[in-house]
Amino acid sequence: QSYKTNDAFANRGMTLEKEIVETNKYYLESGKAVIHKKPTPVQVVQVDYPKRSAAVIKEAYYQKPSTTDFNGLYKGKHIDFEAKETKNKQSLPFTNIHSHQVEHMKRIEEHGGVTFFIIRFTAINETYLLPLSPFLTKWEEQFNGGRKSLPYNFITEHGYLIPFQLQAKVNYLQIVDDVYINGGDCND
Amino acid sequence: QSYKTNDAFANRGMTLEKEIVETNKYYLESGKAVIHKKPTPVQVVQVDYPKRSAAVIKEAYYQKPSTTDFNGLYKGKHIDFEAKETKNKQSLPFTNIHSHQVEHMKRIEEHGGVTFFIIRFTAINETYLLPLSPFLTKWEEQFNGGRKSLPYNFITEHGYLIPFQLQAKVNYLQIVDDVYINGGDCND
Ligand SMILES: [Mg+2]
Ligand SMILES: [Mg+2]
Numbered sequence: 001q002s003y004k005t006n007d008a009f010a011n012r013g014m015t016l017e018k019e020i021v022e023t024n025k026y027y028l029e030s031g032k033a034v035i036h037k038k039p040t041p042v043q044v045v046q047v048d049y050p051k052r053s054a055a056v057i058k059e060a061y062y063q064k065p066s067t068t069d070f071n072g073l074y075k076g077k078h079i080d081f082e083a084k085e086t087k088n089k090q091s092l093p094f095t096n097i098h099s100h101q102v103e104h105m106k107r108i109e110e111h112g113g114v115t116f117f118i119i120r121f122t123a124i125n126e127t128y129l130l131p132l133s134p135f136l137t138k139w140e141e142q143f144n145g146g147r148k149s150l151p152y153n154f155i156t157e158h159g160y161l162i163p164f165q166l167q168a169k170v171n172y173l174q175i176v177d178d179v180y181i182n183g184g185d186c187n188d
Numbered sequence: 189q190s191y192k193t194n195d196a197f198a199n200r201g202m203t204l205e206k207e208i209v210e211t212n213k214y215y216l217e218s219g220k221a222v223i224h225k226k227p228t229p230v231q232v233v234q235v236d237y238p239k240r241s242a243a244v245i246k247e248a249y250y251q252k253p254s255t256t257d258f259n260g261l262y263k264g265k266h267i268d269f270e271a272k273e274t275k276n277k278q279s280l281p282f283t284n285i286h287s288h289q290v291e292h293m294k295r296i297e298e299h300g301g302v303t304f305f306i307i308r309f310t311a312i313n314e315t316y317l318l319p320l321s322p323f324l325t326k327w328e329e330q331f332n333g334g335r336k337s338l339p340y341n342f343i344t345e346h347g348y349l350i351p352f353q354l355q356a357k358v359n360y361l362q363i364v365d366d367v368y369i370n371g372g373d374c375n376d
Binding site for chain 1 (some may be wrong): 226248250254261290292298
């Protein structure tokens with residue numbers, strides 16, 4: 001099967017990502033923060049160079065990203081996070097979180113950056129910011145026989161509900177202010 | 189003309205970029221910093237989904253990046269920079285610096301990040317770190333009839349020669365330490 005599309009890959013359950021991209025655009029234009037989505041890495045195998053027109057990639061493959069979806073700068077702090085959404089009602093499965101992404105986030109925290117997950121439960125349309133440290137406790141447990149998912153209740157207990165605003169549909173910087181900038185991380 | 193290659197595009201005069209990628213790998217593995225090259229953005233037009241194998245991109249185009257080549261985190265600071273090399277002996281032409289990249293770098297500085305150019309003169313194999321502020325004076329002049337390039341002498345005067353080390357071929361963090369972390373920017 002072959003599809004003509006601008007974002008065949010991007011469309012797979014990425015409403016959350018698109019809303020964050022829009023939110024970041026609002027943050028950028030209002031001078032609040034500079035946060036961008038990293039392009040999906042592509043392994044290019046074959047390129048055509050037609051005369052007098054742009055190079056055409058004729059064969060390429062999506063690669064697994066080695067870092068996170070988003071990074072940037074807010075109030076002098078390095079911000080780095082991963083967005084995940086699930087149709088599941090009871091938990092977020094670990095299946096599409098890669099261990100090298102988690103390793104990357106650990107490094108970000110070690111070097112003084114702010115790093116977290118933005119997790120959406122699409123069935124109930126609730127979106128949470130979950131700091132790295134509570135995530136890590138559950139993540140590590142899976143390698144010692146623990147469950148291979150993050151329970152919804154764990155996320156509501158250790159995470160922060162992200163408010164919806166018309167201009168900032170996923171207004172996560174409000175939570176970043178409360179948790180990392182003004183108050184200190186309540187989960188530590 | 190059609191080329192089979194892993195990095196047809198990447199090969200166009202990007203020795204400097206590759207050396208910075210290697211340097212970053214060393215920084216990462218030695219726990220010094222977390223700095224990555226952003227993937228080149230690609231506009232995907234057509235994708236095939238063969239049964240039981242990976243999606244194949246059949247038509248795609250390189251896009252102009254809207255930000256810079258590299259960003260990351262060092263000693264709690266957000267680092268963001270653009271690498272440029274030239275065969276030219278007298279100056280770095282402005283032709284392949286995009287104004288939206290410069291706008292991005294201005295925003296990074298406004299929000300408390302560290303941002304600069306790494307410029308290599310390949311003919312003499314000298315590589316400089318040039319902070320944003322001296323760059324901007326020359327960049328703005330071009331719109332008032334000034335020259336459309338950065339003179340070599342200007343770069344040597346306002347920039348900092350980046351030392352070569354075996355493990356860190358473009359050891360720019362040593363300059364970042366001197367200019368932004370320990371000493372303050374001598375060019376301000
Ligand atoms: Mg994601
Ligand atoms: Mg470059």
